[in-house]
Amino acid sequence: MKLALTTLFLIAVAAAAVAQTPESSLPAGPGKDVFEAKCSTCHGPGRVLIYRRTKAQWASTVSAMEEKGLMVSAAESEQIVAYLTATLPADPEPPAPAPAPAP
Numbered sequence: 001m002k003l004a005l006t007t008l009f010l011i012a013v014a015a016a017a018v019a020q021t022p023e024s025s026l027p028a029g030p031g032k033d034v035f036e037a038k039c040s041t042c043h044g045p046g047r048v049l050i051y052r053r054t055k056a057q058w059a060s061t062v063s064a065m066e067e068k069g070l071m072v073s074a075a076e077s078e079q080i081v082a083y084l085t086a087t088l089p090a091d092p093e094p095p096a097p098a099p100a101p102a103p
């Protein structure tokens, strides 16, 4: 009986430890590691996560950061823009018009 209680206690402790493991608040997705590595040096990611932008707007944000001293390759810049566009999109664009019916 004592052993069973001890086992239960250990399980509870382990579960609590797992629940408390700190996790990055950044949403998962392709490009997240590049974004974290490149965009967290001058300011935290929190400076970025408050915005919602279109792909073109994120691309110009990254260019603006390059002017401030960000060093990224073209490939990295693309990955960051893709990650930001997927995780922090602007309001959905209106749906494309339906194709004209065939005559």
Ligand code: HEC
Pocket (backbone or CB within 6 Å): 038, 039, 040, 041, 042, 043, 047, 048, 051, 061, 062, 064, 065, 068, 069, 070, 071, 080
């Ligand atoms: C070399 C330093 C540096 C790096 C690296 C950097 N930033 Fe910035 N960023 C700044 C500074 C300085 C400001 C504040 C000045 C301002 O608000 O114009 C800023 C402000 C911002 C803002 C708020 C202003 C705005 O454009 O609306 C956003 C969003 C942003 N950064 C995104 C990014 C992203 C995304 C990356 C990675 C691609 C990045 N930053 C990397 C220096 C940097």
